[in-house]
Amino acid sequence: MFEDNADFRKYLYDHLSPDYQVIEAKDGMEGLDKSIEQIPDLIVSDVMMPEINGFELCHKVKSDERTSHIPVILLTVKASDESKIAGLETGADDYMTKPSEIKELKVRIRNLIDQRRQLRMRFNRKQGLKPEEIASTSVDEKFLRKALAIIEQKMSDPDFSVHEFAREIALSRVQLHRKITIFNGSVDD
Secondary structure: OEOOOHHHHHHHHHHHOOOOOOOOEOOHHHHHHHHHHHOOOOEEEEOOOOOOOHHHHHHHHHHOOOOOOOOEEEEEOOOOHHHHHHHHHOOOOEEEEOOOOHHHHHHHHHHHHHHHHHHHHHHHHOOOOOHHHHOOOHHHHHHHHHHHHHHHHHOOOOOOOHHHHHHHHOOOHHHHHHHHHHHHOOOOO
């Protein structure tokens, strides 16, 4: 949860932490860094923050192969249709005005996490992986196509390792593991 207002951040933390492991950030840049480092299941971010705002944060998260699969909920005091459309155009999965009804926010969080879990389960049961069927964004599809191309190219090399695969796809081993497990559904839920 990324929120520059300390009181509202505490309010959200107090209500979300009994059900979720909550990562806090006081500004957009810190939130982006923590997103890349920790790969959360979902991001709840204020729109108006110092450093980078929620729109920029969302765009950066959704444009990065390491984080593009993470659902984002943007919170703002701006309730206009233009603001909502701008937020959704950055790739946000949901957009809520604040102060939000905490019950509604919890339902939206649960729904987004459940939708991703069901998607992983559905594709885990299928034989064969087709990037265009599993990817939730074009960045995810590009990542999967790149990963499959590397695997197909190196399949016959007995020395091909996870370390080499991570290097070729330009991710750390931990980030590669998280990204791949998101798609194949083997994450412990």
